[in-house]
Amino acid sequence: MATKKPxxxxxxxxxxxxxxxxxxxxxxxxxxxxxxxxxxLLWLYDYQFVGEREATFQAIGLSRNLDPxxxxxxxxxxxxxxxxxxxxxQNPRMTRYYWKEFRRNRPAVVSLGxxxxxxxxxxxxxxxxxxxxQSILTGHQPPVFLSIDEANVANCVxxxxxxxxxxxxxxxxxxxxxxxxxxxxxxxxxxxxxxIAFITTTIVAAIGIxxxxxxxxxxxWVDEVMMRFVDIILSFPTFLMFLLILYIYGAGLGMFILVFxxxxxxxxxRYVRSKSLSVSEEEFIKATRISGASTYRVVRKHVVPNVxxxxxxxxxxxxxxxxxxxxxxxxxxxxxxAVPSWGQLISAGRSDLAFAPWIVLSPGIVLxxxxxxxxxxxxxxxxxxxxxxxxxxx
Amino acid sequence: xxxxxLLSVRDLKKHYPIRKGLLNRxxxxxxxxxxxxxxIAPGETLGLVGESGCGKSTAATSIVRLEEPTGGEVIFNGxxxxxxxxxxxxxxxxDVTRFDDRELKAFRRDAQMIFQDPSSSFDPRMSVGxxxxxxxxxxxxxxxxxxxxxxxxxLERVGLSPExxxxxxxxxxxxxxxxxxxxxxxxxxxxxxxADEPVSALDVSIQAEILDLIxxxxxxxxxxxxxxxxxxxxIREICDRVAVMYLGEIVEIGPTDRVFADPQHPYTExxxxxxxxxxxxxxxxxxxxxxxxxxxxNPPSGCRFHTRCHRVIQPDDVDLDQSSWRGLLNLxxxxxxxxxxxDQIRENFRTGTDTGATPDAVKGQIRREFDLxxxxxxxxxxxxxxxxxxxxxxxxxxxxxxxxxxxxTTPCEERVPQRTSHEPGHESACHLHERDRxxxxxxxxx
Numbered sequence: 001m002a003t004k005k006p007x008x009x010x011x012x013x014x015x016x017x018x019x020x021x022x023x024x025x026x027x028x029x030x031x032x033x034x035x036x037x038x039x040x041l042l043w044l045y046d047y048q049f050v051g052e053r054e055a056t057f058q059a060i061g062l063s064r065n066l067d068p069x070x071x072x073x074x075x076x077x078x079x080x081x082x083x084x085x086x087x088x089x090q091n092p093r094m095t096r097y098y099w100k101e102f103r104r105n106r107p108a109v110v111s112l113g114x115x116x117x118x119x120x121x122x123x124x125x126x127x128x129x130x131x132x133x134q135s136i137l138t139g140h141q142p143p144v145f146l147s148i149d150e151a152n153v154a155n156c157v158x159x160x161x162x163x164x165x166x167x168x169x170x171x172x173x174x175x176x177x178x179x180x181x182x183x184x185x186x187x188x189x190x191x192x193x194x195x196i197a198f199i200t201t202t203i204v205a206a207i208g209i210x211x212x213x214x215x216x217x218x219x220x221w222v223d224e225v226m227m228r229f230v231d232i233i234l235s236f237p238t239f240l241m242f243l244l245i246l247y248i249y250g251a252g253l254g255m256f257i258l259v260f261x262x263x264x265x266x267x268x269x270r271y272v273r274s275k276s277l278s279v280s281e282e283e284f285i286k287a288t289r290i291s292g293a294s295t296y297r298v299v300r301k302h303v304v305p306n307v308x309x310x311x312x313x314x315x316x317x318x319x320x321x322x323x324x325x326x327x328x329x330x331x332x333x334x335x336x337x338a339v340p341s342w343g344q345l346i347s348a349g350r351s352d353l354a355f356a357p358w359i360v361l362s363p364g365i366v367l368x369x370x371x372x373x374x375x376x377x378x379x380x381x382x383x384x385x386x387x388x389x390x391x392x393x394x
Numbered sequence: 395x396x397x398x399x400l401l402s403v404r405d406l407k408k409h410y411p412i413r414k415g416l417l418n419r420x421x422x423x424x425x426x427x428x429x430x431x432x433x434i435a436p437g438e439t440l441g442l443v444g445e446s447g448c449g450k451s452t453a454a455t456s457i458v459r460l461e462e463p464t465g466g467e468v469i470f471n472g473x474x475x476x477x478x479x480x481x482x483x484x485x486x487x488x489d490v491t492r493f494d495d496r497e498l499k500a501f502r503r504d505a506q507m508i509f510q511d512p513s514s515s516f517d518p519r520m521s522v523g524x525x526x527x528x529x530x531x532x533x534x535x536x537x538x539x540x541x542x543x544x545x546x547x548x549l550e551r552v553g554l555s556p557e558x559x560x561x562x563x564x565x566x567x568x569x570x571x572x573x574x575x576x577x578x579x580x581x582x583x584x585x586x587x588x589a590d591e592p593v594s595a596l597d598v599s600i601q602a603e604i605l606d607l608i609x610x611x612x613x614x615x616x617x618x619x620x621x622x623x624x625x626x627x628x629i630r631e632i633c634d635r636v637a638v639m640y641l642g643e644i645v646e647i648g649p650t651d652r653v654f655a656d657p658q659h660p661y662t663e664x665x666x667x668x669x670x671x672x673x674x675x676x677x678x679x680x681x682x683x684x685x686x687x688x689x690x691x692n693p694p695s696g697c698r699f700h701t702r703c704h705r706v707i708q709p710d711d712v713d714l715d716q717s718s719w720r721g722l723l724n725l726x727x728x729x730x731x732x733x734x735x736x737d738q739i740r741e742n743f744r745t746g747t748d749t750g751a752t753p754d755a756v757k758g759q760i761r762r763e764f765d766l767x768x769x770x771x772x773x774x775x776x777x778x779x780x781x782x783x784x785x786x787x788x789x790x791x792x793x794x795x796x797x798x799x800x801x802x803t804t805p806c807e808e809r810v811p812q813r814t815s816h817e818p819g820h821e822s823a824c825h826l827h828e829r830d831r832x833x834x835x836x837x838x839x840x
Contacts, residue, residue, distance in 0.1 A: 007543035010583045010615060014503055014533060091521070093560055283515040284525075287578065290460055291529045292502035301528070305519045 027090075032082040036075065043071045069195060069254045076198040101384035108380030111373035118370055122190030129187055132340065135179035142167040143174040143182075143358050152355050174358045176348045182362050189342040189363060193370060196257060196326055197319045203261040204268055205315055209307070211265070212272025213299050216280065227273070234266035243334070252336040256329070260322060268311055268318075275307045309385040316378035320371040327367055342367045398471050399433035400618045401457070401505075401586055406430050406466035408449070408456045412691065424691045426452040428642035429466065434586070436472075439612065439619040441633030441650065443626060443665065449642040449690065450622045451510075454590045457620070458505055459498065463491050472585035472618075473504035503533060506579035510591040512571035516563035522571075523549070523559030526578045533582060545581065552577045552607060569600035576607065580615070588620045593628060605632050626669050630654055635819070638662045641698045642690055648820030658814075658822035660705040684724055684765070697825060700806035701727060707805050707825055714772055721764040722779065722802045729786060729795035734760065736786055757783045775801065 025033075046056045046066060055065040088095045103109060137155040142148040147164040150156065156165035167174060173182035215226040242259045245251055251259075279285065280303060288298050329335040330343025337344060342363040349359025409423035426449040434440045442450050456463040468490040471478070478487045485492060493501055509515045516525055526548065527541040535541055546556035552573040563571060572592060579587050589608070593601040609632060612619055623629050629636050630650060637647040638661060646659040657663045664681040683702045688694050694701050701723075708719050728734050739759050760783060761768065770776050778801055785794040806825050814827040 007540060007547060009544050009548050009581045012530075012535070012544070012583065014582075093521070094519070094562060097562070283509045283511055284517045286455075286460060287507070287509060287515050287525075287575075288517075288528070290458060290502060290507050291532050291578075291582075292499040293528075293532045297532070302517050302520075306517065309519065 028082045028086055031086065032078060035078045035082070039071065039074055039078070042066075043068075046071075067254075069199070069257070072199055073195045076202040079202060080198065098384050102380050105376070105380035105383065108376045111376040111380075114369055114373045115377065118190045118366075119194055121187050122192075122194040125187035126191055129184050131188060132180035132182075132184040135175075138171075138175055138179040139177045140352065140356050141165070141171045141175040141179075142356075143362070144169055144172050146174070146358070148355065173362045174356070176345070176359050177352055177356075178348070180348075182345065182359060185340055185345045186342065186363055186366055188340040189345060189366070192253065192326075192339060192341040193323055193367075195253070196322050197374075199257050200261040200264070200322045201315050201319060203257075204265045204318060205311065207262075208265040208268030208311070209272050209304060211269040213276050213303060213307070215269070216273045216276035217295065217299065223273075227270070230266045230269050233263055233269075236263050238263040242329075246334060253326075253339045253341070256326060256335065257322075260325060264318060264322075268314060271311060271314055272307050275310055276303050279303050279306045312385065313378050313382045316374055316381060320374045323367065323371060323374075397435060398476055400436045400438075400470070400472050401434040401620070402467075402469045402471070403433070403457060404431050404467040404469070406453065406456060406468060407464045408452050408461060409464045422691055424689075425642050425693060426690055427456060427463075428690075428693070430637075430639070430642075430644045432637050432644065432647060434618050434620060436585070436618055437612075437616050438635065439621055439633045441629035441636040442620060442622045442639060443624065443629050443636060444639035445665075445687075446624060447687070447690075448639045450624075450639055451590050453639070454507065454588045454620065454622055457490070458507055458588055459490055459493070459501075460507075467491060470501060470505065470586070473500065499533075503582040504584050505586040505588065506582060506584040508572070508575050508579050508587060508589040508592045511595055512568045512575060513563075513595075515575055516571060518563055521560050521562055522566065522574045523561075525563075526574065526581050529578060529581050545577070548577045548581055549574070552580075552611075568596055569604060572596060572604050573607065576604075576611065580611065583615070584617070586618045586620065588622070590622045591624070592621075594623065594625065601628065608632065626654075626665050638665065641688060641693055643698060643823070645699065645824070646822035648816070648822075652817065652820050656816075658816055658820070658827060659699075659824050660703045660826075661699050662822070664704065684720060694807065696805075696807040696809055697811045697823070700804060703806065705826060709801075709803065709805070712772065712775065712801070714770060714775060715767075717765055718767060718770045718775075721761075721766040722770075722775065722798065723804065725760070725764045725766070725779075725782075726795060726798040726802050728764070729782070729791050729798065732791055734786060734791060736760075736789065736791075753784075753787055756787060760786070778802070 042056070050056055050059075057064050088098075102112075138157055140148060140153050141157050142165060144167040147161070147166045150160055150163050150165050153165045157170055158166040158168035160166070171181050171183070173186065175181055176185070211226060211230070215223045218226070238260060241263070242251065242256070245255060245259060249255070276299075280298075285298060285302060288302055293301075326335070326341060327343030327346060330337075330339075330341055331347045331350070333347060335343070345363040346360050346367075349356065353360055406427055407425070407429055408427040409425050411420045412422045412424060413419065414421045428449075430453060432440060442453065444450050452461070455461045457468050459468070467486060469486050469488045470490050471488055475488045480486050490498075490501060516522060520528070523542070523545050526545045530541045530544065542559065546559055549556055549558055554570065554573055554577075558566075558574075566574065575592070592608070593604050596604060605628065608619070611617065619632075621629070621633055633650045635648065636650045636653050637644050638653070638659060639645070640661050646653060646657065646662045648658075653662060654666060657666055664683050667681040681704055683704065686701070688698065688701055697703070700706050704720060705716065706720060706723060708714060712719070714722070725734075736756065739756050743755055743759075757780075758768070766779070770779065778797065782794040782797040785791075785797060809825070811823045811825045812828055813821045813823050815821050816827070
């Protein structure tokens with residue numbers, strides 16, 4: 001405002017302002033729209049004009065193909081950026097406060113670092129490292145600094161010392177029976193794990209929050225019916241459902257994510273409902289209602305953000321369950337063997353455990369650390385995202 | 395009253411239905427607010443005082459229509475609505491209870507509210523500046539910078555600094571938060587502010603600061619204030635007029651200095667006597683209200699205060715000491731409610747002495763519990779009481795209650811008292827005054 005117009009509350013001409021009903025979007029929503037639009041257009045192009053077996057970017061000479069899961073993953077990344085990361089930047093005061101609280105929990109900070117590696121590795125790793133390929137001749141190569149009896153290796157890439165094949169930097173974590181590089185497999189597995197983590201979280205959060213707040217605000221028999229439906233969801237045998245779908249339609253990673261997240265939001269919905277009920281009793285909700293805000297605005301701007309901080313913890317603790325479920329299914333040989341997940345890698349090495357334990361151990365340890373990291377972070381978030389408790393003691 | 399009042403509340407009611415059973419049938423209602431009427435002139439402060447649970451806060455939320463009132467009218471003449479006359483069908487165009495969504499939203503700009511608990515009246519996840527600016531945004535101000543400029547200016551006016559805009563509620567003390575709450579109530583430039591116990595949660599020293607600030611802002615912006623409190627000393631400080639509420643009804647209303655100097659309703663007397671006086675030689679002792687606090691679900695008949703009133707009226711042919719009379723009424727009500735535990739009293743005697751409880755000792759104990767002397771001054775009443783106590787000792791409480799009810803009745807429980815006008819603008823609803831001056835029932839002061 002260059003003009004020296006005195007800005008005082010008692011000099012506002014409301015009759016002029018309240019008549020103009022302009023659509024008032026936040027920067028975040030604008031950003032989200034701007035980012036999603038090209039994505040949607042690309043998907044439309046892919047869906048309409050690119051052949052079934054052609055890669056998406058064939059027209060410009062790239063062999064990279066995008067399947068629907070990738071589109072959804074990118075979409076969830078946008079959501080994550082515009083509604084979680086950007087707000088942290090926009091409210092530096094709150095961010096500093098959260099960080100101060102979060103930092104107290106050392107294991108959680110280390111965990112955050114580890115998840116950062118997995119995230120970045122999963123995002124840009126596949127661009128830098130070529131996908132692991134079958135190469136029977138170089139099967140069972142040991143990791144670097146380790147060695148294996150020559151008899152187990154068809155063709156040793158490194159030197160052979162005293163009848164033992166030495167590991168090389170070419171395959172830092174060794175290779176599987178089929179000669180796939182374990183390190184590359186783990187990096188590609190990071191992408192899969194991140195896809196599982198982001199997409200399931202988005203689906204569970206979207207359904208859970210909507211269902212929970214609607215149920216809390218509708219009340220009466222609507223509430224009753226919705227909560228009984230949640231009971232059904234919670235008691236549904238998801239695993240059997242998945243097997244059924246698997247035998248009838250076959251099931252890739254997308255189906256796994258869809259089925260498991262479609263039956264995992266029950267707990268979140270219940271939690272959101274009870275939390276919304278308690279939040280809506282608070283005086284600041286009354287204060288917002290007296291300002292003339294619509295119920296939608298109250299829910300969107302006050303109830304959901306206050307509920308969200310508590311369900312972030314719950315969601316963080318939900319992710320390890322999905323990762324483990326995927327690994328278990330892969331290990332059992334149920335699931336899409338074309339998906340280069342950690343579980344597939346583990347299952348690929350289970351018969352060679354006696355002489356080539358790295359095939360199971362490397363992805364196993366990575367999986368273990370990732371799950372541990374999610375648990376630690378969930379714990380630390382529970383403490384950090386609770387400013388009221390701190391205010392009371394101050 | 396020649397001038398048009400800013401707010402005029404007529405027979406406002408808010409009943410909460412009590413539902414029970416499988417079919418959720420309504421079995422009763424808690425009459426939180428049961429027909430209150432008052433006016434607030436432009437620039438005036440009206441205090442609404444009463445003990446907790448008497449419906450003060452419900453009255454506030456019903457007036458601003460945070461809750462839908464069950465009945466009555468709330469006529470708001472501010473915000474360019476002045477000079478309206480009633481429609482042909484008797485409804486008033488400025489009746490808040492009939493506003494549609496658009497009118498209600500406009501009304502929100504003209505009437506705002508401050509809440510009691512500063513710790514929960516701000517969203518912990520929104521900066522306080524954002525919380526105040528949100529009001530502007532809701533009413534269509536989409537210019538972010540303008541919002542910020544207005545709020546920063548306002549924060550300064552309530553005694554904070556513009557830098558506080560980005561801070562979060564947990565970084566402020568209770569008094570500071572109440573200042574921000576005041577800023578939030580002011581930011582839409584209202585004409586009426588309803589303050590629901592705005593200083594009750596604060597330290598006494600901070601109370602004074604906030605009250606000063608409210609008074610300053612009020613005179614600067616010519617605000618009308620409905621100030622709700624249970625604290626008579628706070629009311630005296632800030633209010634021009636005061637309305638005393640008891641169990642959903644207004645029992646006395648009048649200019650603050652008149653009500654404080656010459657309270658007309660016994661309940662007001664009792665409230666006033668509870669204010670600590672700084673004079674150590676003052677002999678005025680607090681009036682202790684006996685009897686139980688009635689429930690708004692089932693309010694007492696007649697004058698609602700008769701179950702606790704220290705000046706409850708005696709029938710014409712009875713002339714007892716007032717405290718004995720109160721005791722008799724309390725005993726009668728307790729017997730009727732089955733809340734006199736004779737066995738327990740006997741038991742207490744047994745543990746004290748091994749002689750056991752003689753009937754006389756038990757009777758004496760009951761008399762002491764109800765502030766009745768060994769023998770009360772009226773022979774008739776004494777024999778009646780003795781007979782009732784005998785029946786009570788024989789474990790027949792109903793008969794005892796019936797015996798007492800024959801004679802121990804008060805006009806207060808039979809008729810609802812009319813409003814009596816003592817001087818212009820000072821009214822109370824008490825049988826004592828009706829008797830003194832059989833003034834014609836005064837229509838509400840419009």
